[in-house]
Amino acid sequence: MSVLVDHLDVFVGGFWLTFQLCILSAIGALVVGTLVAVMRISPIPPLRWIGTAYVTVFRNSPLTIVMFFAAFGLPALGSNADFLRVPGLSSVFSRLSIDLPYFRFAVIALALYTAAFVCEAIRSGINAVSPGQAEAARAIGLTFGQNLRYVVLPQAWKSAIVPLGSVIIAMIKNSALAGFFGVVGDLSNSGINLTSALGEPIIPVFIGVSIGYLVMTVPLGMLLDRVERRRAVAAR
Amino acid sequence: MSVLVDHLDVFVGGFWLTFQLCILSAIGALVVGTLVAVMRISPIPPLRWIGTAYVTVFRNSPLTIVMFFAAFGLPALGSNADFLRVPGLSSVFSRLSIDLPYFRFAVIALALYTAAFVCEAIRSGINAVSPGQAEAARAIGLTFGQNLRYVVLPQAWKSAIVPLGSVIIAMIKNSALAGFFGVVGDLSNSGINLTSALGEPIIPVFIGVSIGYLVMTVPLGMLLDRVERRRAVAAR
Amino acid sequence: MTERSEAGEVSGTTDQPLIRLDGVNKWFGPLHVLQDVDLSVARGEVVVVIGPSGSGKSTLCRAINRLEPINSGTIIFDDQPLPAEGKALARLRSEVGMVFQSFNLFAHKTILENVTLGPIKVRKEKAASARERAMKLLERVGIANQADKYPAQLSGGQQQRAAIARALAMQPKAMLFDEPTSALDPEMVGEVLDVMTSLARDGMTMVVVTHEMGFARHAANRVIFMADGQLVEDAAPDEFFANPRSERAKDFLSKILTH
Amino acid sequence: MTERSEAGEVSGTTDQPLIRLDGVNKWFGPLHVLQDVDLSVARGEVVVVIGPSGSGKSTLCRAINRLEPINSGTIIFDDQPLPAEGKALARLRSEVGMVFQSFNLFAHKTILENVTLGPIKVRKEKAASARERAMKLLERVGIANQADKYPAQLSGGQQQRAAIARALAMQPKAMLFDEPTSALDPEMVGEVLDVMTSLARDGMTMVVVTHEMGFARHAANRVIFMADGQLVEDAAPDEFFANPRSERAKDFLSKILTH
Amino acid sequence: GGDGGDGDDTGSGSKTFEAGSTMERLNKAQKIIVGTKFDQPGFGLKGLDNKPAGFDVEIGKIIADELGIAADKVEYIEAPSAVREEVLEQGKADIVVATYTINDKRKERIDFAGPYYIAGQHIMVRSDDSSITGPDSFKAGDKKVCSVQGSTPGDNIKKYLANPASPGAQLVLFDGYQKCVDALTNKQVDAVTTDNVILLGYVAKSEGKFKLTGEKFTEEPYGIGVKKGDTAFREFVNATLEKIYTDGRYAKAWQDTAGKFDSTVPQGPAVNRY
Numbered sequence A, B: 001m002s003v004l005v006d007h008l009d010v011f012v013g014g015f016w017l018t019f020q021l022c023i024l025s026a027i028g029a030l031v032v033g034t035l036v037a038v039m040r041i042s043p044i045p046p047l048r049w050i051g052t053a054y055v056t057v058f059r060n061s062p063l064t065i066v067m068f069f070a071a072f073g074l075p076a077l078g079s080n081a082d083f084l085r086v087p088g089l090s091s092v093f094s095r096l097s098i099d100l101p102y103f104r105f106a107v108i109a110l111a112l113y114t115a116a117f118v119c120e121a122i123r124s125g126i127n128a129v130s131p132g133q134a135e136a137a138r139a140i141g142l143t144f145g146q147n148l149r150y151v152v153l154p155q156a157w158k159s160a161i162v163p164l165g166s167v168i169i170a171m172i173k174n175s176a177l178a179g180f181f182g183v184v185g186d187l188s189n190s191g192i193n194l195t196s197a198l199g200e201p202i203i204p205v206f207i208g209v210s211i212g213y214l215v216m217t218v219p220l221g222m223l224l225d226r227v228e229r230r231r232a233v234a235a236r
Numbered sequence C, D: 001m002t003e004r005s006e007a008g009e010v011s012g013t014t015d016q017p018l019i020r021l022d023g024v025n026k027w028f029g030p031l032h033v034l035q036d037v038d039l040s041v042a043r044g045e046v047v048v049v050i051g052p053s054g055s056g057k058s059t060l061c062r063a064i065n066r067l068e069p070i071n072s073g074t075i076i077f078d079d080q081p082l083p084a085e086g087k088a089l090a091r092l093r094s095e096v097g098m099v100f101q102s103f104n105l106f107a108h109k110t111i112l113e114n115v116t117l118g119p120i121k122v123r124k125e126k127a128a129s130a131r132e133r134a135m136k137l138l139e140r141v142g143i144a145n146q147a148d149k150y151p152a153q154l155s156g157g158q159q160q161r162a163a164i165a166r167a168l169a170m171q172p173k174a175m176l177f178d179e180p181t182s183a184l185d186p187e188m189v190g191e192v193l194d195v196m197t198s199l200a201r202d203g204m205t206m207v208v209v210t211h212e213m214g215f216a217r218h219a220a221n222r223v224i225f226m227a228d229g230q231l232v233e234d235a236a237p238d239e240f241f242a243n244p245r246s247e248r249a250k251d252f253l254s255k256i257l258t259h
Numbered sequence E: 001g002g003d004g005g006d007g008d009d010t011g012s013g014s015k016t017f018e019a020g021s022t023m024e025r026l027n028k029a030q031k032i033i034v035g036t037k038f039d040q041p042g043f044g045l046k047g048l049d050n051k052p053a054g055f056d057v058e059i060g061k062i063i064a065d066e067l068g069i070a071a072d073k074v075e076y077i078e079a080p081s082a083v084r085e086e087v088l089e090q091g092k093a094d095i096v097v098a099t100y101t102i103n104d105k106r107k108e109r110i111d112f113a114g115p116y117y118i119a120g121q122h123i124m125v126r127s128d129d130s131s132i133t134g135p136d137s138f139k140a141g142d143k144k145v146c147s148v149q150g151s152t153p154g155d156n157i158k159k160y161l162a163n164p165a166s167p168g169a170q171l172v173l174f175d176g177y178q179k180c181v182d183a184l185t186n187k188q189v190d191a192v193t194t195d196n197v198i199l200l201g202y203v204a205k206s207e208g209k210f211k212l213t214g215e216k217f218t219e220e221p222y223g224i225g226v227k228k229g230d231t232a233f234r235e236f237v238n239a240t241l242e243k244i245y246t247d248g249r250y251a252k253a254w255q256d257t258a259g260k261f262d263s264t265v266p267q268g269p270a271v272n273r274y
Ligand SMILES: Nc1ncnc2c1ncn2[C@@H]1O[C@H](COP(=O)(O)OP(=O)(O)OP(=O)(O)O)[C@@H](O)[C@H]1O
Pocket: C028, C031, C033, C051, C052, C053, C054, C055, C056, C057, C058, C059, C060
């Protein structure tokens, strides 16, 4: 296991990059997922159809495929995802603004894929809000948008938080795929480099990589368990 | 898109292999997941701890890592997963019994990973069975095992079926990773092989691959939606 | 009763009813829930709707502010046909207060926020003035001291009074009540009926679905008896209770009045 | 009452009680739910347990077949201390029938399957003979014609009678009833009490938690009054109802007997 | 063409190119993206310094140099076997130097300069294994072989298998050669097949555990991939190659990298101006 000590810098660097990837993708997924959820419950049928189609496609396709399309389809369409080179953001997330677009592609793929699940988590939260709430809001004259904004969504978030947490945990694990699609130096990719380039034995390296992911996912999972349990007690 | 027509045999072959992989992994995941669920609710604390540890580790690690351990860790430990070369099974699933172990490794990785989620789905089903059922069973003298077998699990399956279905859909999508770990000829791997070596462009190839997965996942998802809706109506 | 006629005069169109339904039909799938309903409610009038369960009372109520769209017929409110959707519908709804059986206070907002949300977001009032008016309304319904609590912290009767204040805060031209007391423990029914009676006395136009016969007798101008989606009877309360014309109303009253 | 003494003689140990609790204590966390409980129930005896909600009646009942483990004291059933777990505990439980307030019929099995499951899986009887006996029991409780239905298709009273048949199918030495009629609509209480009365008459040893004073008066040998985890009073029914000794029992009876 | 400066001349502004040409664009930008392998000892292997090294990398640097771009202005991206055409088509790299066999299928999508080296497919086995003597040893069906997804050797070897139509029983394809080497070490497979030079790198690294067996059985002319239709740029690269064959830079590049595994310095093959 000395590889963990000898190459600690590699693991820490990989962890940090994966962490950045996850933060950015999570933000993207929450924003896009909320929008899609709103589309799916909107009173305008075409919007509903688009929302449903979005969720059906992304929920039912492997993430590898989505990553493939992001990594090879976007460039084929002529995009290097330069819109993600947001000046302020790049000072923290330096990978966003470099010329090589793979980090941006990975963020896009992870965010779009995860958004479908975020949408469903939020929808389940919206369904958990008693219909009387929305009805009362309509009865005092709030429009659809105001109703969502001031009455339904603030309450939906609460019961969506546990499913959303599970979605984010799944996303963190899914981020391990980014290494296959050209993101250099993330946690699982640095594991692969340690083994292939430096000839480190595979098992200890991947134990190290697993620990890196568990450090992110297990505490989040425990937090969710606690929220869930507190909620269950409160519901009695 | 002519690649879809020209290489239809490749896609169909890949689809068939992925289908076999999924069937076998699903069976394994259901069996292991049920066992782990039983461990998690068993009256014997060490079994409970093992069950909880199993679920924590597999739920929180990326599947890529699990696949890595199966494909490179098992051989390092000297196992070629030969116990999966079950004579009868091999006549249907010929890949099980060949010398190359990667198909078996993929089955093991997918099954063990998915089992953690199966366990949680079954546990949620068990929790949905009213405690009075198990109590009545104990009161007439059924042992823990008989109680599970004749009273609790048959009822738990019913409310676990929708979450289990989602777990299986996720597993089908996850099977796309197998191609990265040496399973030759599954859907996503055959897609990759059509590219550079045969000079086919990537986008149409991967549209074909996506269709292959959607053909498996979307109908299953629609079936689940219907079951869920019927259940919701019945519950009123 | 003085203020009431006053209110009528102010609007200057006392002869035109505030609410008018003409040949209204509503189906839920195969179920004909409202059958050719004609009804008009004058400004300042208090109409109580009674009838057996499933007869369509709630649906009637909800049709009036288009929480439930109708299949045919016309509904006219304040001389305008009900708008179909969008901003115009939202405006119409803001002019018709509605009080539900299950209160439906916004669970994540304090009582005060519940009452000010509509004025601020719909009527675009200043927060300060909305709050001030809200406090007056809460005082009027007797729960000013609960303003900063959340709905779950209040008793059912307090919640329902808050819901009435929330509806009043929009300064509606009419109020609809759908069984406002039937989710309440018996000791709390009185406090809500008191508020409603005082509203009626102040000249508010009200349509009230209720089984509280006492309220119907003392506060209503008219009682309407519904059965199977039809308005079977429409009479002054004294007349109706003393002398129901239809068999169904007689039957219904005999069951209801035995406890 | 003839059969009853007969049953006692057959076992040949009439002098030893069938159930004996000695200094039994049970805590739920800080809550002392059973406090030094001593109780013995003779073979063929019918004991009714009454007492206010939360006094520990259900816990007492459940302790007797160890559905609830106790913290200290001993419980002896049929001259054997209760086994702690495993097969021996399962065997003990199969000798003590239990009937729950909420029936707890196995929802995925027909009534007949409910009744035969225990005999086949626990007593290892042949399916055919178990079915035959089950049909006789269902006839006895008056629902033989419902044998192939699922629990959800039966009324509450029918379900509870099926639950009694299920318990009887194990040929238990004693039966425990935990408020067997309190989840029933009033018109169904009678049919269940009738079955219980006939059981008592046939000499079954019974511990019955119930608020049905009629049953207690007519079918019980003894009435036990529990309060706060203690057995406060233990007397013949006539004596108890006519002349409760403790203040608490008096108080409780005055509340219960007013309706 | 350029001004014909030697290897030490890295001055940026000192070169001028025809207006509108790729050469001028790259020179102006003072940056070039080279697609190469990251996992091939001798040709393109990335270390933990995040910089790849090898013969292909040196060729890339020389071309950059001829364009007036300093070595530290060269950016590298990984070009795994399966996606080299995409990397060029989508403009993710300006050139691909990545053990890249010239063939007609690929020429339909991109253009090749070169060849600059002629490799050939070969087979690597464990040193103690004498049962495999060439591709025909796979015909019996009991020997298993590993190669890489989307590579020509992975496709070529199929016709030597017992059942070419369903190769899965004998052939494993990973996304990189290192995984094949692991599989060979752990005895999941009996052989790894790809170009001889790639295998030589692994043989050298293996400290005697692996050896090559039999003879090369194909010719793999390595080219430098450029965007389809960019004839001027292709011609520039071809001219550069011809120049370095003679001025010693080609030989030095070999000696510094792959030469450590195969000391016979290759003769620069004649470029193919198709
Ligand atoms: N959203 C709906 N979809 C289908 N049927 C409905 C719906 N809402 C109401 N109904 C049916 O329409 C009929 C009238 O319902 P409504 O709620 O108006 O009756 P009601 O007079 O208010 O009864 P109650 O006294 O029980 O509140 C009933 O048969 C009811 O089942």
